[in-house]
Amino acid sequence: MIKDYAREPKIGADAPRWPISIIVLIVFALVLLTAVTLILLSLNPDQRIEGSPTVQVEPVIPIVTPEPVKIILTEKTTTPDFTYSIILKQTEVKPAHVKVYESTPKDPTKKTNHVLQVASFKSELDAKELQNKLIKKKLTNVQVTQSTTDSGSVWFRVMVGPFQNRSMLNKAQDVLVQMNFSPLERKYE
Numbered sequence: 001m002i003k004d005y006a007r008e009p010k011i012g013a014d015a016p017r018w019p020i021s022i023i024v025l026i027v028f029a030l031v032l033l034t035a036v037t038l039i040l041l042s043l044n045p046d047q048r049i050e051g052s053p054t055v056q057v058e059p060v061i062p063i064v065t066p067e068p069v070k071i072i073l074t075e076k077t078t079t080p081d082f083t084y085s086i087i088l089k090q091t092e093v094k095p096a097h098v099k100v101y102e103s104t105p106k107d108p109t110k111k112t113n114h115v116l117q118v119a120s121f122k123s124e125l126d127a128k129e130l131q132n133k134l135i136k137k138k139l140t141n142v143q144v145t146q147s148t149t150d151s152g153s154v155w156f157r158v159m160v161g162p163f164q165n166r167s168m169l170n171k172a173q174d175v176l177v178q179m180n181f182s183p184l185e186r187k188y189e
Helices: 021-044 084-090 124-136 166-178
Strands: 115-122 140-148 154-160 184-187
Touching: 115 124, 115 166, 124 140, 124 154
Parallel strands: none
Antiparallel strands: 115 154, 115 184, 140 154
């Protein structure tokens, strides 16, 4: 037997079907029910079936008279809902005494005793190289100092300063920050 794969089998082809006689019977019942309904609706409502007495009843509507509205006067309470404003008016708040700020003029000629430590190196050659870069950036008093730690290791610090005033110190810090250094402010020894 050759199987045809191009045509797929129908889903539910094996499902049992209703017999035709039951389908015809259901359709006939629906048609008959529709015909009877149309006949009953087409009857004239004036035609009455004999033997059924008809009695007309008038609806009884009770008459309600409205009572007069009595106005009752009540006294309004004198206490407000929110008493914070009253309490605030009754209390006296005294602020603490603060001494008036007096500005002191700064002396631009006053020397500072601070220097900026730019970096520390293990190699003196690296420290001297940074010293030359800082001199080219027009920073004054660039020094390389040697220090020995408690463990005995030797470090070479690159220091800038001391400065004539605070303004020059701040300008030097700005230049070093632009060069991606984070200078450490230290007291001059």
